[in-house]
Amino acid sequence: MKPFDFKRSTDAARAITLVAERPGAAFLGGGTNLVDHMKLGIAAPGLLVDVTRLPFDAVEELDGGSVRIGATVRNSVLSAHPLIRERYPVLSQALVAGASGQLRNLATTAGNLLQRTRCLYFTDRTTPCNKRTPGSGCSALDGHSRELGILGVSRSCIATHPSDMAVAMAALDAVVRVQGPGGTREIPIGELYRLPGATPERDTTLAHGELITAVDMPRVSGRSAYRKVRDRASYAFALVSVAAVLRIEDGTIADVCLALGGVAPKPWRAKQAEARLRGGPATEEAFLAAADAELERATPTTNNAFKVPLARNTIVATLRDLAAGADR
């Protein structure tokens, strides 16, 4: 591992300055992804600035009923927080569906959002990968792509975003609060991530030195749930996951928000499916038609074509359970 300097700050502005003024510097949260990448030799920051002792460790209710989640709140603490369990069950469910108990005790809110793909080629320095080494090529296109993306991918990269938490946040219209050298800004979570296009090396729209300080969760009305399909019952990344919020009035879908995980370079908000569903009946036929409308644009490889029917069935099952009033 390349030697690096280590600094810690309890002041956000100071931490931001430390990173912003040094190319190759990085913020360090729980470390469960970045430390691994440094061991694997695919990340080599010259300076780590520990941000876990910044005063962003609270979950609090704001005026108007929204909830602010601090950037350094550990995933385990967040999943267990009464405000999250009662108001946003989809988020609590997504959190406990991810990683292991030990990792959730380390991982932070901001770090979870910014974790990188688990594509095997990205983490293997001996193979070409446009995300790791721009211009080197994509090994997955003609290689092992069973776990990889079917929506929003490009000829440069078909990697998926691995987070469960972010999928739930996408369905909940979360807003990411960011502080940088030039001030603060708020980014709807859908605009935090970028699609790979010809430049897959950049996962997000954040600039160097910009620090996520919190995530705001708007009030939600309706029932919500997270459903994750994976190769084993626990401690595995999603092949497909669905986060859904559904509100039915007089037998009609008054509102629905749907996000998919495990299928795209970002938490995939299924806007086509939502548009089909709003104002219509909450029937299995309607759920199927909506899922098909979303997945019409899928561009799977021969290895991951199974994800198209898997995503369709998972969308239908999630909505059916919510419509029936079942808990999960």
Add this chain to the structure above:
Amino acid sequence: MEMTIYLTVDGEPRTATVDTRVTLLDLLRERLGATAPKKGCDHGQCGSCTVLLDGRRVTTCLAFAVQHDGAEITTAAGLGTAGKPHPVQRAFLDHDGFQCGYCTPGQICSAVGMLTELDAGWPSHATPDVAARPERTADEIRERMSGNLCRCGAYMNIVAAIEEAAG
């Protein structure tokens, strides 16, 4: 770059000057002689390096030691003694919760941390309603222990041991 850090390891205050690249696991094992936590995968996937860090179970292979300056660490060796084992250690013996024993210190620290989480009412993927208080079922224990792998496959007895220790 080297830094001096202070830790409490199994009740003893310790000081160490370490390169920033040293993980908490390597510091404990190679420098401080605390060899209960084991190096299995070294990538956060197997759980054999689990300790209690300020009371919470964590993997130590994905943590740089310098980030945890001031922390209080309890390894499996600090939970009990040969003459007076921790109830979870006693139950692992009584139920043959291991064969080769390599994953055992991590399993035991994880179990102790996990039971604290369960007592605090934290939900898991096995909890039918995340808003409700979870029950102490075998399903809950299995799900919550999924971050600890055992290549001998002693899982049945591990679950039985934890169920007994939980009372």
